Amino acid sequence: REEYCSRIQEAIQAIGFQGEFLDYSRYGSGHINDTFLIRFKESDGHIEKYILQRMNHEIFKKPEELMKNICNVTSFLRDKIEKNSGDVKRETMNVVYTKDGSPYFRDSIGSYWRAYLFIGDAVSFDRVENVKDFYESAVSFGHFQNLLADYDAGSLYETIPDFHNTPVRFETFKTAVAADLLGRAAEVQTEIHFLLERAEEMKVCMDLLKAGELPLRVTHNDTKLNNILIDNSTGKGICVIDLDTVMPGLSIFDYGDSIRFGANTAAEDETDLSKVSLDLNLFEIYTKGFLEGCNGSLTEKEVEMLPMGAKLMTLECGMRFLTDYLQGDTYFRIHREGHNLDRCRTQLKLVEDMEQKWNEMSRITGKYR
Ligand code: ADP
Ligand code: MG
Ligand code: MG
Known part of the structure; x- marks a missing residue:
């Protein structure tokens, strides 16, 4: 578990988040990736949230290709949403790149990590309740x-x-x-x-x-x-x-x-x-x-x-x-x-x-x- 924490820290260091790191916690109920909510405090004092995921490398053998798909599709969506005067931060996923410009980070034991802007004031439901x-x-x-x-x-x-x-x-x-x-x-x-x-x-x-x-x-x-x-x-x-x-x-x-x-x-x-x-x-x-x-x-x-x-x-x-x-x-x-x-x-x-x-x-x- 300690080992795991230090991997998260590695990923947080590598990815180009803004501001001062506050904390992280497990998030959501997905079964495939390990999902965390992480919080940063920006210079003006406001708190920005992100989703950080350790990708499932067992199921998805080629994380590089997978991330190319996601980057290409989301950037296409962003253009469309912009044209429709939509909210590009809420109506599509937005990948947060690493400081050296990669859409994922490979840690020192070979796990793949990626981050997205957090979409707030919204929920996902696990089962159909209505x-x-x-x-x-x-x-x-x-x-x-x-x-x-x-x-x-x-x-x-x-x-x-x-x-x-x-x-x-x-x-x-x-x-x-x-x-x-x-x-x-x-x-x-x-x-x-x-x-x-x-x-x-x-x-x-x-x-x-x-x-x-x-x-x-x-x-x-x-x-x-x-x-x-x-x-x-x-x-x-x-x-x-x-x-x-x-x-x-x-x-x-x-x-x-x-x-x-x-x-x-x-x-x-x-x-x-x-x-x-x-x-x-x-x-x-x-x-x-x-x-x-x-x-x-x-x-x-x-x-x-x-x-x-x-x-x-x-x-x-x-x-x-x-x-x-x-x-x-x-x-x-x-x-x-x-x-x-x-x-x-x-x-x-x-x-x-x-x-x-x-x-x-x-x-x-x-x-x-
Ligand atoms: P899995 O493949 O494990 O299901 P998901 O990508 O669906 O992983 O993420 C797990 C959960 O994390 C989602 O069901 C959702 O609740 C939450 N989540 C994922 N991405 C975001 C995001 N960008 N903003 C807010 N919540 C998110
Ligand atoms: Mg899911
Ligand atoms: Mg999934």
Whole structure:
């Protein structure tokens, strides 16, 4: 722990903060990076806050490329926001560079650190407590999509290669079934067949991308509620944060993943499958917010494919849980025997429910196009 403190001090020394260092404390409830709030006193006496993070080098192997993505995207956003006469310090993340001009600092034991301006008078929520916040997150992620609609997505690095490349995930799954390392395949034949029966669908979106029928977009890839900040006074989403997974991808996958975890009537690891279903009310609220935020920047094909985005993200996620179960639970942390299998089953149940509700889903996405 003492070791850790001195690393923080090292980072604070290296990064170009203004004023006199006061203190630091753990901040927020993120699971990926170690996040601190640090305070500085400026010469005029006012106190300035910053976010300091020790980046997760385990998950993100190339912090340099990741920070290039973040710097490029946020500086593009800053220009846009300025043109719209917005508040560039609150409506986008702002990286604080090191004294020698780098967007990150590598400490003496090899950890990577970075800092952002702190966005005050705003909160992020870990769970949906009222639907208004869910709606606000949809507007924010849609707006993010809109602001970046003319960004050259192909110029971004893939911080996690093939993250939502469903056909590649499908190949990995089939390999895991064939290898059957722990002899678990026999007991999960129903789930395996469920996925194999949908082999054609797994390819649909990536094929449309290849054919140029869906555009490559800047995607966020971690569109959780707690990755937007909600303004304390207006209750509106003001800033999309947590840009580690910003990558080239499909807009309908950002949307779809939000539906997958936000519009499920049950928890991701619920064992009573009768509780799992798609909440069409939440589905509609998110769809409305997202398309309002996008403000016409999605193509007609993208809007048409929104339900498929939701279904594919759910199918892919279920497939990843099953793959991990077959491989011996090495990727997703488990808290009980069969946890990944339980998670897989909720996702597949949700896919089934979406298939039942397909016409309703399409009617709703069509309504807000
Ligand atoms: P993780 O990848 O671990 O989720 P985040 O980048 O989301 O890390 O940061 C964790 C938490 O810190 C966020 O949920 C948010 O509450 C807070 N946070 C991050 N950046 C800022 C910022 N610039 N201003 C205010 N709060 C922030
Ligand atoms: Mg986060
Ligand atoms: Mg994150």
